[in-house]
Amino acid sequence: MTQRKDNSLSSISALIHPVVVLNISDQWTRARVQNEDPKMVCGAILGKQSGRDVEIWNSFELKSSIVESHLVLDEEYFVQRNLLYKETFAELEFLGFYVSGDHERVIEDDIYLQRQALQHNESPFLLKFNVFAPVISDKVSISVFDSSVDPVNENSLIFHSITVKIISEMAEQIGLDHVARYSKTNASAESTTSKQMAAQFGAINTFLQGIAVAKAYVKSVQLGQIEKDDYILKEINKLCFKLSVHSEKFAEQCSRDNLQTSDHKLLVLLSAFCSVQGAMFQLVEKGF
Template sequence: MSVGASSSHVAAGGATSGLTINLHPLPILNVSDHLNRLRLTSKGESEIIGALLGSETNREISIANSFELVYAAPEGDVDMGESSTDPNRGSRTQKLDTAFMETRRDQYKQVFPTLDVVGWYSVGEQPSPEDVNFHQQFTQIIDTPIFLLFNPNHPSDSQALPVAIYEAALAEGGKDETIEGKFVELAYGIETGEAERIAVDGVTRGGMGGEGEESTVVANLTTQRNAIRMLYERVAVLLQYITGVINKAAEPDHNILRQVSALVATLPTMDAKEFREELVTEYSDVQLTAYLTTLTKQLNALSDYADKHNLLHPPPIDDFGTSQGGMRGGRGFTGYEMGGGGRRKR
């Protein structure tokens, strides 16, 4: 069930503007971090708002980042949030601090020139009158702002993300007039880059138990296990489909079959001579690297031992102030006294 499906501020039959939304993981992490920090530093639940940064191409919006916003309370004080236990909450109108938003937007554009404010976010189970108030203020700054609602009470066993995205509902027939105080939910997809996947993977590993090297090993093994399990499940689906096509139990889809054929063609041939030679070469390189690492560690340990030995047993100093370690009259590293006629044990 989507967030806010039973809200009186969500129009069941409202028309959308046909936007395609691509959501990156970073805004979700930012909103969650914003909520957790505010819960730890303030009493009770607080109103949370922020701006969504992204890019718009034709009718496609990509939400890539976000930053926090402040608003001016009715008394004129700038605040990051207002307690939800306030009896006047909902009867007073909070005003968005547009000057602060413009300053933060200009700062972000200096670092990310391709990103601009495309909407805003809040936290709650469903759209509220305060959300309608803030959205109306954003419409005076942005032509078609989108509204992201993060649900902190989302069921933990649900496979869906605790996020819903809305825009102002249009009148029937797709006219430009908006339905006053109503939202319509938009479908969205998840878009990630390689850098974002690495960052999310790092956040996931940070929450695992254990300390030091143990935590790192467990995290790496867990990641590999999940990747192998996912690969196995997908291969099983492909195998089941191919078996069904061969047994005439499933309708053949030539587009899927071509993709499967191209995927199989990219796999290495295990019996090929070139593959075996490359495997042996790579294996030898790995073993050589391991041997060099071990040898380096042993040399380092020997060097440390020699330094400690020289510190505990310094060589004698002659009348000229010159060390005679390992030379005539002195005692070398092996503990023998070097003389003119040979060496003898001291």
């Protein structure tokens, strides 16, 4: 069984959510604690594929063993786990396997994994995570490959590297920030994200206080309680135009649009909450 790596980039792009990286890191950490020199860890990746865009949402670890110097997965265990995940996350499909190791090259064990993945997916992907690579700025040592049959030799696979990008939604960012935060003894457990949000809230609150002062100033001038200052009134007028609230009709329309937007977001949030609640009930029934 042979393989060949094509140095050209595939036109397919892969988006990876942080939970996948955390799962692999956690699995490797536990394997390292239990075994001082673990060979490698592996598992399955789940996600969605639309045309040439692949989004990897989740992953789960698999049992493996070394047979005749080759990494072999427990097929029965994989099938059972995949079925359970399919029932819980029906919108996600099996995309391939992940394995720890040098992310810049494909080795023989990777070929065996890819051959096994071909039994469950016509065009699987292989994700490699180099756990030994030093961290350089914000660059993560992850590569994703797709494969195709060599037209010259049908027993050989050609691997193509795929453009990889780590993405995250706001909810994931907050959760990851709490997981990855560091604190000292007697230090606050507040995360970086919550601190940033608190700073933004403080800035907005200060701005609203300034608006209230400007409004009170204009009202006092109108009542003749204080002498008007043309420069201050000019600056307040500029601010009103920037805020686009000088028209009562526009203000009413803005309020109506905000109400519709809030209702829409509330419906989306309610739908997501019901979905999560249903998933939790399913997990409890399965004994997780």
